[in-house]
Amino acid sequence: MYHECMPATTPDQVATAILETVPPTMRAIRGQMRSARVAGLSVPQFRLLRFVRRNPGTGLSALAEHLGTTLPAASQLVERVVRAGFLTRAQHPTERRRVELHITEAGDAVLAQCDERTRAWLCERLEGLDPEQLEAIAGALRQVRSAVERERFVEKGMPL
Numbered sequence: 393m394y395h396e397c398m399p400a401t402t403p404d405q406v407a408t409a410i411l412e413t414v415p416p417t418m419r420a421i422r423g424q425m426r427s428a429r430v431a432g433l434s435v436p437q438f439r440l441l442r443f444v445r446r447n448p449g450t451g452l453s454a455l456a457e458h459l460g461t462t463l464p465a466a467s468q469l470v471e472r473v474v475r476a477g478f479l480t481r482a483q484h485p486t487e488r489r490r491v492e493l494h495i496t497e498a499g500d501a502v503l504a505q506c507d508e509r510t511r512a513w514l515c516e517r518l519e520g521l522d523p524e525q526l527e528a529i530a531g532a533l534r535q536v537r538s539a540v541e542r543e544r545f546v547e548k549g550m551p552l
Contacts, residue, residue, distance in 0.1 A: 424514075
């Protein structure tokens with residue numbers, strides 16, 4: 393029986409597929425997360441909490457960069473979230489001019505509730521796939537994440 397050889401998939405083809413798939417997927421996930429938000433958080437406040445949960449002890453500069461805003465705007469946003477009880481702000485122990493941000497139990501609970509709703513929404517969309525398809529997707533995502541994180545570590549001069 394004759395089998396036609398399939399051309400090998402190139403990194404460029406995979407990069408194109410990622411660029412065509414990830415943005416609309418993330419828009420859908422963000423839309424779902426926004427609709428699942430609780431406690432009256434604005435989208436920037438929600439993004440702030442997610443960033444601080446991923447980066448405990450982060451400062452205002454890193455937060456402002458992540459949010460694409462100015463330091464004064466980030467500081468005002470932090471103040472509102474601190475007043476709501478979802479975040480703590482403390483002076484760095486050795487650098488007087490630096491603050492450290494940490495999510496509170498209440499902030500973590502709000503994000504956990506949103507995460508659960510979003511996870512359930514994603515599961516509904518994946519239910520029609522068979523176990524092999526699910527494993528293939530999970531494996532591919534792990535490989536992409538590993539490749540991207542490896543690059544990030546190299547850029548920062550960190551060991552792999």
